[in-house]
Amino acid sequence: MSLPTLTIGNLTARFPIIQGGMGIGVSLSRLAGAVARAGGVGIISCAQIGFQDPLFEKSPLKANMRAIETEYQKAKTIAGDNGIVGFNIMCATYQYERYVKRCVEVGADLIISGAGLPIHLPELVANSKTKIAPIVSSAKAVKVLLRTWAKRYQRTADLVVVEGPQAGGHLGFSYEEASMEPSVMDQEFGKILKEVAAYEEQFQQKIPVVFAGGIHSREDIDYYLKLGASGVQIATRFVVTEECDAPDSYKQMYLRAKPEDIEIIKSPVGMPGRALHNDFTKRAAKERIPIERCRNCLSLKHCDRKTIPYCISQMLLNSVTEHPNEGLVFAGAQVHRIHEKTTVPALFAEWTGLSETTFL
Ligand SMILES: Cc1cc2nc3c(=O)[nH]c(=O)nc-3n(C[C@H](O)[C@H](O)[C@H](O)COP(=O)(O)O)c2cc1C
The missing domain is CATH 3.20.20.70 (Aldolase class I)
Incomplete structure (x- = not known):
């Protein structure tokens, strides 16, 4: 049909x-x-x-x-x-x-x-x-x-x-x-x-x-x-x-993904997010990642610069620039x-x- x-x-x-x-x-x-x-x-x-x-x-x-x-x-x-x-x-x-x-x-x-x-x-x-x-x-x-x-x-x-x-x-x-x-x-x-x-x-x-x-x-x-x-x-x-x-390194992370690599993470936006397990998610689960620089991506209501677990822009940018393993790689539940x-x-x-x- x-x-x-x-x-x-x-x-x-x-x-x-x-x-x-x-x-x-x-x-x-x-x-x-x-x-x-x-x-x-x-x-x-x-x-x-x-x-x-x-x-x-x-x-x-x-x-x-x-x-x-x-x-x-x-x-x-x-x-x-x-x-x-x-x-x-x-x-x-x-x-x-x-x-x-x-x-x-x-x-x-x-x-x-x-x-x-x-x-x-x-x-x-x-x-x-x-x-x-x-x-x-x-x-x-x-x-x-x-x-x-x-x-x-x-x-x-x-x-x-x-x-x-x-x-x-x-x-x-x-x-x-x-x-x-x-x-x-x-x-x-x-x-x-x-x-x-x-x-x-x-x-x-x-x-x-x-x-x-x-x-x-x-x-x-x-x-x-x-x-x-x-x-x-x-x-x-x-x-x-x-x-x-996205760069090829990002796509390669998708190609390598197995069901156990898919995680639900905390996002500074205050909502959960689905992403791939990597060095970034391991680090974020353990510690607060200092903000290097604020690029004003979220409204103040959605992002308290003093308490957020990490900077979402910084981590999303990492994943599409040189370091997909050290950045936030969002993916759906069927990526594997x-x-x-x-x-x-x-x-x-x-x-x-x-x-x-x-x-x-
Ligand atoms: C890498 C990635 C980035 C996404 N970024 C956004 C976004 O910026 N804004 C948004 O509303 N949804 C975003 N989404 C959600 C998608 O637009 C879409 O609704 C959802 O992923 C559909 O499920 P699927 O990925 O399983 O097909 C993102 C999804 C992925 C996989």
């Missing part, structure tokens, strides 16, 4: 596959552009997006604002005429509003926002063509958010991303919940679909709901489509592609199922059953 398309307002992706935003430096223009070109939705991560700019160490915010434009333009060029490219912006980001406004200014097709509830997102994208999508992990969260948006802004989401406990990166669950049985999340997913349906009715518009976390195969995609999802968001599988923006390097067209060929040349 062929996969359905994914419609988000007036945008239609040929396949219902969104590539999850991955910061720092894992999903930039190369990966997002290639996914959009293949017929999925490509997402660039805004997390310290300008880290390769010489200006970055002196002025991270300026470098990031500049990179939003250059990365978006590069991705759109790769994507071609109908390619859909968006940004992922974490709610905990320092000066979150400026990031959203900059993405709108450069013409982003879509903004996906998680690691907190993006309560003010509608007013930040008002009068633009940019679509908005929250990332939620519970029916309660989607209920609170969509009710607030409806009351305060008389609008609703263009898309909802539901992130389950098998996802990589920060998780919207407690440490204990992070290892819940998938069937428990399936029930929650059903409740989320119901909540969203009420707003589809109220606003007389379709709100596609996509599931994220631990999706590896076509079978997994079909499973969530059958549960009522309009699509899926996949991140981990895209890391070990030629097009992924990846055994070889691939390409974005080859992944789309595997998931769709179409020939790889279709996606070149």
Whole structure:
């Protein structure tokens, strides 16, 4: 059976596959552009997006604002005429509003926002063509958010991303919940679909709901489509592609990963995160890692510089620069199922059953 398309307002992706935003430096223009070109939705991560700019160490915010434009333009060029490219912006980001406004200014097709509830997102994208999508992990969260948006802004989401406990990166669950049985999340997913349906009715518009976390195969995609999802968001599988923006040393860590290498760690953001066991996670479990330099990545509310166990920017930057073993390498719960390097067209060929040349 062929996969359905994914419609988000007036945008239609040929396949219902969104590539999850991955910061720092894992999903930039190369990966997002290639996914959009293949017929999925490509997402660039805004997390310290300008880290390769010489200006970055002196002025991270300026470098990031500049990179939003250059990365978006590069991705759109790769994507071609109908390619859909968006940004992922974490709610905990320092000066979150400026990031959203900059993405709108450069013409982003879509903004996906998680690691907190993006309560003010509608007013930040008002009068633009940019679509908005929250990332939620519970029916309660989607209920609170969509009710607030409806009351305060008389609008609703263009898309909802539901992130389950098998996802990589920060998780919207407690440490204990992070290892819940998938069937428990399936029930929650059903409740989320119901909540969203009420707003589809109220606003007389379709709100596609996509599931994220631990999706590896076509079978997994079909499973969530059958549960009522309009699509899926996949991140981990895209890391070990030629097009992924992370360096080869990072991809090699994924290729070596066994089930016992996957850990739930404490993040300064105050949420648990799923990552690969390495020298960094060993050290972080034992001691507080001193902050070398603050690059103002998180808002003060989300990061108490005096008490955090380590600096998240520093550790994520380590992992994509020289020292993946001494940095934070986020990964999803199914990372051990990846055994070889691939390409974005080859992944789309595997998931769709179409020939790889279709996606070149
Ligand atoms: C390396 C990595 C970095 C990530 N960074 C972010 C991020 O910056 N913001 C975010 O909202 N989600 C982030 N995520 C979560 C993904 O976007 C995605 O929702 C999730 O990983 C899906 O599960 P999967 O990796 O099992 O496919 C990250 C995931 C990974 C693996």
